Amino acid sequence: xxxxxxxxxxxxxxxxxxxxxxxxxxxxxxxxxxxxxxxxxxxxxxxxxxxxxxxxxxxxxxxxxxxxxxxxxxxxxxxxxxxxxxxxxxxxxxxxxxxxxxxxxxxxxxxxxxxxxxxxxxxxxxxxxxxxxxxxxxxxxxxxxxxxxxxxxxxxxxxxxxxxxxxxxxxxxxxxxxxxxxxxxxxxxxxxxxxxxxxxxxxxxxxxxxxxxxxxxxxxxxxxxxxxxxxxxxxxxxxxxxxxxxxxxx
Amino acid sequence: xxxxxxxxxxxxxxxxxxxxxxxxxxxxxxxxxxxxxxxxxxxxxxxxxxxxxxxxxxxxxxxxxxxxxxxxxxxxxxxxxxxxxxxxxxxxxxxxxxxxxxxxxxxxxxxxxxxxxxxxxxxxxxxxxxxxxxxxxxxxxxxxxxxxxxxxxxxxxxxxxxxxxxxxxxxxxxxxxxxxxxxxxxxxxxxxxxxxxxxxxxxxxxxxxxxxxxxxxxxxxxxxxxxxxxxxxxxxxxxxxxxxxxxxxxxxxxxxxxxxxxxxxxxxxxxxxxxxxxxxxxxxxxxxxxxxxxxx
Numbered sequence: 001x002x003x004x005x006x007x008x009x010x011x012x013x014x015x016x017x018x019x020x021x022x023x024x025x026x027x028x029x030x031x032x033x034x035x036x037x038x039x040x041x042x043x044x045x046x047x048x049x050x051x052x053x054x055x056x057x058x059x060x061x062x063x064x065x066x067x068x069x070x071x072x073x074x075x076x077x078x079x080x081x082x083x084x085x086x087x088x089x090x091x092x093x094x095x096x097x098x099x100x101x102x103x104x105x106x107x108x109x110x111x112x113x114x115x116x117x118x119x120x121x122x123x124x125x126x127x128x129x130x131x132x133x134x135x136x137x138x139x140x141x142x143x144x145x146x147x148x149x150x151x152x153x154x155x156x157x158x159x160x161x162x163x164x165x166x167x168x169x170x171x172x173x174x175x176x177x178x179x180x181x182x183x184x185x186x187x188x189x190x191x192x193x194x195x196x197x198x199x200x201x202x203x204x205x206x207x208x209x210x211x212x213x214x215x216x217x218x219x220x221x222x223x224x225x226x227x228x229x230x231x232x233x234x235x236x237x238x239x240x241x242x243x244x245x246x247x248x249x250x
Numbered sequence: 251x252x253x254x255x256x257x258x259x260x261x262x263x264x265x266x267x268x269x270x271x272x273x274x275x276x277x278x279x280x281x282x283x284x285x286x287x288x289x290x291x292x293x294x295x296x297x298x299x300x301x302x303x304x305x306x307x308x309x310x311x312x313x314x315x316x317x318x319x320x321x322x323x324x325x326x327x328x329x330x331x332x333x334x335x336x337x338x339x340x341x342x343x344x345x346x347x348x349x350x351x352x353x354x355x356x357x358x359x360x361x362x363x364x365x366x367x368x369x370x371x372x373x374x375x376x377x378x379x380x381x382x383x384x385x386x387x388x389x390x391x392x393x394x395x396x397x398x399x400x401x402x403x404x405x406x407x408x409x410x411x412x413x414x415x416x417x418x419x420x421x422x423x424x425x426x427x428x429x430x431x432x433x434x435x436x437x438x439x440x441x442x443x444x445x446x447x448x449x450x451x452x453x454x455x456x457x458x459x460x461x462x463x464x465x466x467x468x469x470x471x472x473x474x475x476x477x478x479x480x481x482x483x484x485x486x487x488x489x490x491x492x493x494x495x496x497x498x499x500x501x502x503x504x505x506x507x508x509x510x511x512x513x514x515x516x517x518x519x520x521x522x523x524x525x526x527x528x529x530x531x532x533x534x535x536x537x538x539x540x541x542x543x544x545x546x
Contacts, residue, residue: 014332050426068428076426083420087277088474097416101427106409133474149423 001063003028003157003188004049009058011041011048017211018044022058024207024216026190031183033193033203033219037232040210042192043079046159050076062157072101075155077146079162085135091145092130095121098152120151125174140171147175157188164195176202199223256377256390258495261509263396264449265487268461269469271403271445273483274438276466277418277476282336283325284462286343287439288446288455290321292368293350295447299357307395310447318443319436321346371454373505379451392451399448403441407480410434415476453506460510461487464517471520471527490516 004026011019019041026032034042048055051067062070075098095117096109103109121127124144129137137145143163150158164172179189183204190207193199199206199219206222208214214231215222251259275284291314298313299305321342328338351365381388388394407414417424417431425431442462449458465487469479493516494509501508522529 047422052422052425071426071428074426076423078420078422082422084277084418087419088470088476088479089415089419090474093476094419097412097420097423100412100416100429103412105413105429109412 001028002026003063005061006049007059009048010056011044011053012056019048020212022213024213026188026205028188029183029186030188030205031179031203032190032205032207033199034190034207034209035193035199036209042209043161045209046161046192050074050159073156075150075153075158077150077158077160077163080139080142080146080165085142087134089134090130091126091132091134091137092117092121094134094145095148095152098149101153117152120148123151124148140167143167144171147178158182158190160189160191162192162194164193253377256393257373257505258492260373260376260390260392260396260452261491261495262488263393263400264452264461265465265491266484267396267400267403267445268449268458269465269484269487270407270480271441272462272466273469273480274414274418275442275462276470281463282339283322284442285459286325286339287318287321287442288458289343290317290346291443291446292455293317293346293353295450296350296353296357299363300353305363307391311444314447315440315443317346319439322436322439368450369454369456371450371452371457371506373452376452396448399444403445406437406441453509457506457510460513464513465490468517468520471524474526486516
C-alpha cells in the first residue's frame with residue numbers, strides 16, 4: 001500500500017516556479033531520502049505536501065485519504081533553525097507538544113501525556129535534560145529533543161527537514177538507527193538530506209529533485225551518476241571528485 | 251471606595267490586562283504591531299461614536315476590535331506583497347490613525363473625546379465617570395470595561411493555552427497538526443485591540459504600548475516557563491501601576507506617565523539583576539568561570 005501519494009504538485013513563489021508537476025507515491029514502510037541541490041525545493045515540497053504553504057495545484061493523499069482526515073498519523077520535524085530556541089520552555093515541554101494533536105483543542109495535558117513524553121525523551125538518551133531550558137542545549141541535543149517530540153507524535157508517516165544538519169556524529173548515528181527501527185515497525189519516513197555520501201547506507205528509496213522530480217524509486221536504481229548529473233548539473237563533478245559516494249560504479 | 255483606591259484598581263487592571271496580552275506579543279516578536287494597533291483603534295472609537303452617538307463601552311469595543319484586525323490584515327497583506335515589514339506597519343498605522351484624527355473633528359466640542367485625551371488618557375478623571383444602574387452608583391465605567399476585557403482575555407488564553415504556546419514556538423508543527431494559526435493570530439490582534447480600548451481613558455494610545463510591551467519583556471528576563479511568564483507579566487504590570495501611583499501622588503506628576511516610568515524602572519532592574527538573564531549574574535558567572543580556569 002502507498003502511505004503517501006502526491007499528484008501534480010506545483011508551487012509558485014513571487015511568480016517564479018519553485019516546484020513543477022511533482023508526482024510520486026511512497027510505499028508504506030520505506031525510508032526515503034529527498035535529495036537535490038540548494039534551492040531545488042526540497043523543504044518547499046514537504047511544506048506543500050503538509051499544506052503549510054499554498055500550492056498552485058496538486059493533490060495529496062495519505063493512506064488513500066485526504067490529508068486533513070489523517071493529520072494525527074502525520075509527524076513533522078521542521079528544520080531546527082525555524083523555531084525560537086529562546087522560547088521560555090524546557091526540553092520535556094517541547095516533547096509534550098508532540099502530544100497536542102492527540103490531546104485535542106481545549107483540553108489540558110494530563111499526567112499520562114507527561115509520562116509518555118518522558119519515555120520518549122529517555123528513548124533518545126535525553127532523560128537527564130528534561131528540565132533544561134532549551135536554549136541551554138547543544139545543537140545535537142536540540143535535534144534529539146525534536147526527535148523525541150516526533151516519537152511522542154506516534155505517527156505513521158514522518159516528514160523530517162534536514163534532521164542531521166549541525167548535529168554531532170554520535171547523534172546522527174543514534175538518529176538513523178531510530179529511523180531504521182521506525183521503518184521496520186512499518187512506519188514511513190521521508191527525510192530531506194544533504195550529505196550525498198550517506199545516501200546509500202541510510203535510505204532504501206530516493207527522490208532526486210530539482211524543481212521537478214528527476215527520479216524516484218529504490219536507491220539502487222535512482223541514485224546513479226546520470227540522475228545526479230541531471231539534478232546537480234555542473235556542481236556534481238566537484239562533489240564526485242571529492243568523494244566516492246556513488247560506490248563502485250561511480 | 252476612595253478616589254485613590256479606584257485609581258489604583260484601574261491601574262492594576264490596565265497592568266494585568268495589558269500584561270497577559272503583551273507577554274504573547276513579546277514572545278511572538280510583534281511589539282511593533284501593538285504600537286500600530288494602539289493608535290489605529292482611535293479610528294474604531296471615532297467610527298463607533300459617529301454611528302451610535304455615544305461613548306458607550308460595547309460599540310467602542312466592537313469598533314476598535316474591527317479596526318485593530320483590519321490593521322493587522324493590512325500590515326500582513328502589504329508585508330507579503332513585498333513592502334518591507336517595518337514600512338508596512340508605519341504606513342498602515344499612520345494613515346489609519348490620521349484618518350481617525352480627521353474624523354474626530356466631525357465630533358462636536360461637547361463630547362469628552364479629543365486627540366490629546368486619546369494619546370495621553372487621564373486616569374485622574376476615571377473615578378468621576380461612573381456607571382449607574384437603577385440610580386445605584388456601580389463605580390467607574392473604566393473599571394467595568396477593564397475588568398470585562400481582563401476576564402475575556404484571560405479566558406481566551408486559558409482556552410487556547412496549548413495552541414498559543416505551540417503556534418508561538420513552532421508555527422510549522424502547529425499548522426501541520428491542524429491548529430488554526432491564522433485564527434489565533436487575529437484572535438490575539440483582537441485581544442490587543444480590546445485591551446487598548448479599555449485602557450484608552452486611563453493611559454491613552456502612547457502609554458498603553460508601555461503597558462503592553464514592558465511587563466512582558468521584563469517577565470521574559472525573569473522566567474523560563476511560558477505560563478509563569480504570562481502570570482508574571484500581569485503581576486509586573488499591576489505592580490508598576492501601584493508604584494507609579496504612589497510616586498505620582500508623592501511628586502504631584504502625571505499618574506499615567508509615572509506608571510509607565512515605573513514599568514521602565516522594573517525592566518531596568520530585571521535587565522541588570524535577574525538571577526538567570528541579568529547583566530550582573532552574567533558578569534558574575536564569567537568572573538567565577540575565569541577564576542576557576544585560572545586556579546585549575
